[in-house]
Amino acid sequence: MENQLYELTVYVNDKAVRGKVRAEKTLLDFLREHNFTEVKKGCDNGDCGACTVIMDGLAALSCSTTALQAEGRRVYTVKSLGSWEKLHPLQEAFVKHEAVQCGFCSPGFLMTAKALLDNNPMPSRNEIRDAISGNLCRCTGYVKIVDAIEDAASAIEEVSREA
Ligand code: FES
Ligand code: FES
Structure with missing residues (x-):
């Protein structure tokens, strides 16, 4: 069972992102593998905050959250804040x-x-x-x-x- 893949959808910056993940896959790795590389991988251990995203309105460490915990939830990365033309x-x-x-x-x-x-x-x-x-x-x-x-x-x- 440890190789089992789970289908999931996470709503990232208001777009549905679908994938198949193992239970232990972190939200950080899931995001980076789907090209949200603006979410930074620092310590990968909950100690540095570089991987922080907003999930359902609260700051969350994506390295300490599994992708499955984000199933069906709204996640925002820094790219949701502003653009080069109009900074937040x-x-x-x-x-x-x-x-x-x-x-x-x-x-x-x-x-x-x-x-x-x-x-x-x-x-x-x-x-x-x-x-x-x-x-x-x-x-x-x-x-x-x-x-x-x-x-x-x-x-x-x-x-x-x-x-
Ligand atoms: S990468 Fe350091 S807290 Fe997540
Ligand atoms: S670690 Fe270089 S600006 Fe914060």
Whole structure:
């Protein structure tokens, strides 16, 4: 039975992605094998946050989630946020505050931050620090990342107030 394949459909960035997987296949590997290589494979062990996606509204480590656990669920990667032509306010703020250096950790940070702001639109700096505590960055020292998320929260708030 250990070689058994299971059919599944995961809704990634609002598109149905179908596949056949073994029970132990991670969501991270499933996504990368279906060309969602924007989801980064860092430690592959739940320690670095590089693989963070949003699943059913909450940040999730795709290396610590099996593909089967995502069956029928909505998963969003960093490519769902914005485009080159129109960046998401979080992406704009990360650029503005130089919170991106080598960029390897950025997809994970951005999705963690998106899940935070979706659930808590005006977080305190401590709440931001708590939310990103599972994401590691070797380059920025974190202050710029916290600044960027705080700034993006204000920008999103301003736009929704004007709307
Ligand atoms: S690759 Fe998933 S937490 Fe590091
Ligand atoms: S920008 Fe290099 S690891 Fe974060």
